[in-house]
Amino acid sequence: MLNAFGQKAQQVATRWGRTAQRTSHGKPRDGNQTGGSMTTAGADVDMRESYSTYLERSAGSGDVMTDALPDIDLYDHDNPLCATEYVNDIYQYWYKVEPETQVSETYMLIQGDINSKMRAILIDWLVEVHLKFKLMPETLFLTTNLIDRFLELKTVTRKNLQLVGVTAMLVASKYEEIWAPEVRDFVYISDRAYTRQQILEMEKQMLNALGFHLTVPTPYQFMNRFFKAAGGDRKFQLYASYAVECALPDYNMLQYPGSTLAAAGVYIAMRGLRTGSWNHVMEAHTRLSEAEVYPCACDMAELMRKAPTASLTAVYKKYSSEKFMKIASLPVPHDLRL
Structure with a gap:
């Protein structure tokens, strides 16, 4: 079972696609800052x-x-x-x-189709996306927070786990960034695994589930x-x-x-x-x-x-x-x- 899961996890990581430079014309962050509020x-x-x-x-x-x-x-x-x-x-x-x-350290028990290893693959991939997009450090940490808080409240299928991840980074970028990536950037970075409409629909679900509480x-x-x-x-x-x-x-x-x-x-x-x-x-x-x-x-x-x-x-x-x-x-x- 462990070997089978490892193969599936690798397939998920591969299927999540390439990480390339953003396609929007907005000015990206320099990304060198280590300080903040x-x-x-x-x-x-x-x-x-x-x-x-x-x-x-x-x-x-x-x-x-x-x-x-x-x-x-x-x-x-x-x-x-x-x-x-x-x-x-x-x-x-x-x-x-x-x-x-703060989320419960046992929240994954409510999930039937995903597990902690898949969460790790998702966040590891998002670290790479965050770096490619040259986003602020605050955005990465808020993204992780949003993912965990959403998964604590809602069950998610394996197919939609990456959708939750890119949507969380979209929301976090809107909150923290001056030049935030656009929806089309996340469509591209996920190798068109999801449409613009799917991301926007997940954004509505996530914000409603979290009560629009982003100041954390x-x-x-x-x-x-x-x-x-x-x-x-x-x-x-x-x-x-x-x-x-x-x-x-x-x-x-x-x-x-x-x-x-x-x-x-x-x-x-x-x-x-x-x-x-x-x-x-x-x-x-x-x-x-x-x-x-x-x-x-x-x-x-x-x-x-x-x-x-x-x-x-x-x-x-x-x-x-x-x-x-x-x-x-x-x-x-x-x-x-x-």
């Missing part, structure tokens, strides 16, 4: 306590928080794009909605804030991003909230590049201790170790390119094992 960290939070109050209390705590917390937004107060006067309110919102937008926290948004707290440079950010993206196709990683995945990526970058430490600043902004981050980091590091020889290699190949500083060639911390 400020968001929040995850984990349990008392909804009666604002994020700023929590940080102030943490700074004055006599336990873990022995030193005053630095203002990580100090040099951005004059930058309107950083919205520093609203950033704590944004965090508080993300804290509230993260549990509501993803690991990428959390990473941006954690990068700032860690003071990471571009190499650091790419290493952490590679770690987190390795987790996207793996169904088992759904057991961790997006904020924990982001924190684990930053933790792996600290260990792998031997820079920084999981100090009181990181604990305050992630709301996670090193012991709480460690299990997720170990699982993520194991995926990174397997990446070069795995059957699905889109993320590994992406981060092996010059554009991404060949980050995938860097060693993974050998001591991150459970």
